[in-house]
Amino acid sequence: MTSLIFLLLACAMQLAWLGNRRAGNIVFAVAAALSAAWLNHHITDPLKLAF
């Protein structure tokens, strides 16, 4: 999944750099949503903190 996120980001950068800002932003938004979902998937370990 993380490799897919990197791939989407590379595509977004390339699209934007070649002049298609709108398409780049859409691909970036998909990558951002996947990143947030993937972070939520990974933060399952309880933190051992005491205050």
Next chain:
Amino acid sequence: MMARRVDIAEWLSALGLAGVIAVLVTAYADQFATHDLPCPLCLLQRVALAGVAYGLLLNLRFGPHPQAYGIMLLAALFGMGVAGRQVLLHIVPGSGAYGAPLLGLHLYTWSFILFGLVILGTAVLLLIPRPEAPVRPLPQGLKQALAWTVIGLTALNAITTFLQCGPIECPDDPVSYWAFAH
């Protein structure tokens, strides 16, 4: 008033992009020289860095724009959240650490500091007024070199992450590459 000869925001964006490239290269150097494989949270911090690079790239391609700064801030806050989470996982004495320290701090701690600096740098960029008179643009060759280097590094991360993690998920404490273990 004397006209500025360069667009400071554009130059700082280029400098920021060079910084992102340096950090991504350092992360690779750590990964390959010390065989310190990145964990899932470490990879998500690289993702956040690539997000910051996307905002800087927009600045260089289309000129400084609030949208690009918004993207940089969101990516930096995401990266700070991920790095902060990893710092908290290891903050209690005796709870261990992930990877070898670099200059006395672990990479996720450096990462937390770095994303803080990105937020600070973005605030500084937002403070700089747009030049009123025509300015000397950044050399096109420099822009192209920076842009294609960061695009290439992000694509390379897609490949190496696939080799390490496979199509779905990396183990929490990876010790070998998925592609070479099958």
